[in-house]
Amino acid sequence: MKTIIEPFKIKSVEPIKFTTESDRERILRKASYNPFLIPAEDVLIDLLTDSGTSAMSAKQWAGIMDGDESYAGSKSFFRFEKVIRELTGFKHIIPTHQGRAAEKILFAIAGGKGNYIPNNTHFDTTRANVEYSGAEAVDILTAEGKKPDVIAPFKGNMDVGGLKKFIKEKGAESIPLCFITVTNNSGGGQPVSMGNIREVKKVLKSAGIPLFLDACRFAENAFFIKKREPGYSRRSLVDIAQEMFSYADGCTMSAKKDGLVNMGGFLALNDDNIARQARNLLIVTEGFPTYGGLAGRDLEAIAQGLEEVLEEHYLTYRIRSVEYLGEKLTSAGVPIVQPPGGHAIYIDAKGFAPHIPVHEYPGQAIVCALYLAGGIRSVEIGSVMFGKYDSTGKLVSPSMELVRLAIPRRVYTQSHIDYVAEVVLEVFANRRRLKGLRITEEAPVLRHFTAKFKPVS
Numbered sequence: 001m002k003t004i005i006e007p008f009k010i011k012s013v014e015p016i017k018f019t020t021e022s023d024r025e026r027i028l029r030k031a032s033y034n035p036f037l038i039p040a041e042d043v044l045i046d047l048l049t050d051s052g053t054s055a056m057s058a059k060q061w062a063g064i065m066d067g068d069e070s071y072a073g074s075k076s077f078f079r080f081e082k083v084i085r086e087l088t089g090f091k092h093i094i095p096t097h098q099g100r101a102a103e104k105i106l107f108a109i110a111g112g113k114g115n116y117i118p119n120n121t122h123f124d125t126t127r128a129n130v131e132y133s134g135a136e137a138v139d140i141l142t143a144e145g146k147k148p149d150v151i152a153p154f155k156g157n158m159d160v161g162g163l164k165k166f167i168k169e170k171g172a173e174s175i176p177l178c179f180i181t182v183t184n185n186s187g188g189g190q191p192v193s194m195g196n197i198r199e200v201k202k203v204l205k206s207a208g209i210p211l212f213l214d215a216c217r218f219a220e221n222a223f224f225i226k227k228r229e230p231g232y233s234r235r236s237l238v239d240i241a242q243e244m245f246s247y248a249d250g251c252t253m254s255a256k257k258d259g260l261v262n263m264g265g266f267l268a269l270n271d272d273n274i275a276r277q278a279r280n281l282l283i284v285t286e287g288f289p290t291y292g293g294l295a296g297r298d299l300e301a302i303a304q305g306l307e308e309v310l311e312e313h314y315l316t317y318r319i320r321s322v323e324y325l326g327e328k329l330t331s332a333g334v335p336i337v338q339p340p341g342g343h344a345i346y347i348d349a350k351g352f353a354p355h356i357p358v359h360e361y362p363g364q365a366i367v368c369a370l371y372l373a374g375g376i377r378s379v380e381i382g383s384v385m386f387g388k389y390d391s392t393g394k395l396v397s398p399s400m401e402l403v404r405l406a407i408p409r410r411v412y413t414q415s416h417i418d419y420v421a422e423v424v425l426e427v428f429a430n431r432r433r434l435k436g437l438r439i440t441e442e443a444p445v446l447r448h449f450t451a452k453f454k455p456v457s
């Protein structure tokens with residue numbers, strides 16, 4: 001087989017800034033060893049997130065010029081609506097400024113005290129919006145999804161038995177809807193099988209509970225189904241995506257992921273009553289229903305992006321570039337969550353730096369070392385992000401200490417990925433020299449964004 005190449009040529013370039021190791025030492029110190037506080041200009045390869053960091057195509061940029069900025073009834077809205085309706089089959093298409101705005105509106109209507117929302121794994125904004133409404137967010141993930149070194153094709157699946165039990169325990173009347181997140185972002189970007197979506201739907205249908213997809217990475221999930229699930233290898237990606245949506249009653253979407261744009265999202269659903277309430281809320285918080293917090297040009301770019309994202313060559317390259325990085329790291333012995341997900345590689349920091357105790361944040365130490373060694377920005381997903389203190393002030397850690405290398409869409413080429421692998425391997429070779437960190441300043445909630453650190457001496 002020949003090399004899988006980037007299925008595009010480059011028409012416009014953005015220079016990246018090279019710094020020396022001593023520059024980076026100074027920059028890192030000034031940023032208090034927190035990558036969120038490093039100016040993006042001082043980053044060579046930015047793997048902080050795949051959200052809103054995509055490169056748009058020439059056709060999307062053409063759409064930006066062509067956007068209709070009419071307040072009501074913009075032609076760009078009708079294109080947006082048509083593309084999403086054809087893809088999802090849902091009746092009501094409601095634009096929002098990003099994914100969490102769609103979540104906020106949906107849970108304001110369907111959430112509320114005494115209610116439960118099951119999901120394979122809630123993404124943090126989804127959980128926050130469920131809880132803000134007063135409802136309880138419950139993760140019901142298949143057991144293999146919780147084991148980082150187990151190789152399985154669909155580690156994002158929902159635990160169907162667990163879901164049945166949960167419905168029986170709490171009663172269907174206290175479960176206004178159930179979510180499946182494709183791919184499972186907080187669970188390592190692992191896909192969900194069509195079989196699993198179908199089974200979950202069957203269970204929910206008999207209980208009268210609607211199914212919603214958190215569809216941020218629906219196209220990446222469709223690609224995994226095509227490659228890994230029997231019976232799908234010859235089906236088109238559009239067809240597979242349409243089948244996924246056909247089992248659902250609605251979805252929330254952050255177009256900053258598989259919409260291939262820098263900003264935008266939507267809520268789509270069939271229920272007339274919820275849609276009417278959602279549009280009323282939309283007018284209060286986002287805007288008129290034909291723009292919902294977006295400019296006409298944004299709607300145009302999203303419509304175009306949603307068509308491009310399901311191209312076979314694009315997804316082949318996309319998933320391969322993540323897998324390629326995973327293979328390079330694995331073959332050198334770097335411990336990562338297996339198998340690589342759709343949008344990121346997750347390094348197992350406990351395995352990488354076992355000499356650093358969790359209260360000295362091994363993940364954060366690796367994040368700093370990757371920046372220092374090669375100007376790469378990554379993010380800790382472990383005790384810094386999710387750590388809490390018990391009543392005695394002792395750190396309570398999550399089960400895994402991870403470092404995420406999220407790959408922006410269509411932004412970096414194979415040589416960038418090769419460079420990233422080289423830097424990770426260099427840090428890995430010198431891992432025994434890594435030092436832990438302590439927190440010198442932190443906010444009471446979401447501390448990872450602003451916390452300040454100092455190396456432990």
Ligand SMILES: *Cc1c(COP(=O)(O)O)cnc(C)c1O
Binds near residue numbers: 099126254257265
């Ligand atoms: C990004 C994301 C969201 C939230 O979307 P925003 O556009 O960032 O508000 C929700 N769910 C998942 C799975 C996501 O990855």
